[in-house]
Amino acid sequence: MEQIRIQKVLSDNGILSRRKAEEAISAGRVTVNGRPASLGQKIDPGKDLIAIDGKKVATSGKVRKVYLALYKPRGFVTTLSDEMGRKCVAELVKNAPAKVYPIGRLDKNSEGLLLLTNDGDFANLIMHPSHHVAKTYRVTVREKVSEDALVALSVGVQLEDGKTAPAQVSVLEEEPGRTVLQITIYEGRNRQIRRMCEAVNLTVARLKRTAIGPLRLGMLGQGRWRELTAQEVGAIRSAALQAEKPRREKPQPGPAAGRRQ
Missing domain, CATH: 3.30.2350.10 (Pseudouridine synthase)
Structure with a gap:
């Protein structure tokens, strides 16, 4: 599956708006597979595990x-x-x-x-x-x-x-x-x-x-x-x-x- 920027994944799944996603990532609140996320980081929403404040969020590549x-x-x-x-x-x-x-x-x-x-x-x-x-x-x-x-x-x-x-x-x-x-x-x-x-x-x-x-x-x-x-x-x-x-x-x-x- 094509990799997608993490803030786009969060916004497309209705979890956070693009601006709020960028703010959360910059504040260190978002992790990918247990590691801190970075702005613009590309992920596979069907495989990678995203968490906000330690809580897993459900994402999908097809929204x-x-x-x-x-x-x-x-x-x-x-x-x-x-x-x-x-x-x-x-x-x-x-x-x-x-x-x-x-x-x-x-x-x-x-x-x-x-x-x-x-x-x-x-x-x-x-x-x-x-x-x-x-x-x-x-x-x-x-x-x-x-x-x-x-x-x-x-x-x-x-x-x-x-x-x-x-x-x-x-x-x-x-x-x-x-x-x-x-x-x-x-x-x-x-x-x-x-x-x-x-x-x-x-x-x-x-x-x-x-x-x-x-x-x-x-x-x-x-x-x-x-x-x-x-x-x-x-x-x-x-x-x-x-x-x-x-x-x-x-x-x-x-x-x-x-x-x-």
């Missing part, structure tokens, strides 16, 4: 790749386990056909589309900073949104970790004490939408991710998951490969960006 779309409700953290005892998305996919881990994050108070997989290469492709897969959010704020704020969100606002890249922003609904925005971003910073809104003095009341690249949340119910079709996996893979790193100039977002519909 079915699973790709899930989950509607993450508010109140769940995007981890497989939590030291603070909070509800984790792992509880929502425990009946999935394989152990999967999240691609990216949604914070505890946000909801919407979350992808999970046991395919480490696919996860890395979607999350890699150079690919900038578009993510679309329905954002409810408590204030009336000025034209200046819409323009600022569209062209980029200054945050503590640098100016945000241009975004697509439009107003979907507006009534006293409530405005609903649609915001599409091409970055993956921590709590980015919330921080962008705070930067222009907007208070987020509800944040829902409705799309990742060409994949939409659709009619999926809260807390429910479904497997992606082969066509959907191919579509988002293509979107990631074709995405260009955004320039620090306004993109070609279409007539609705930064304006009221």
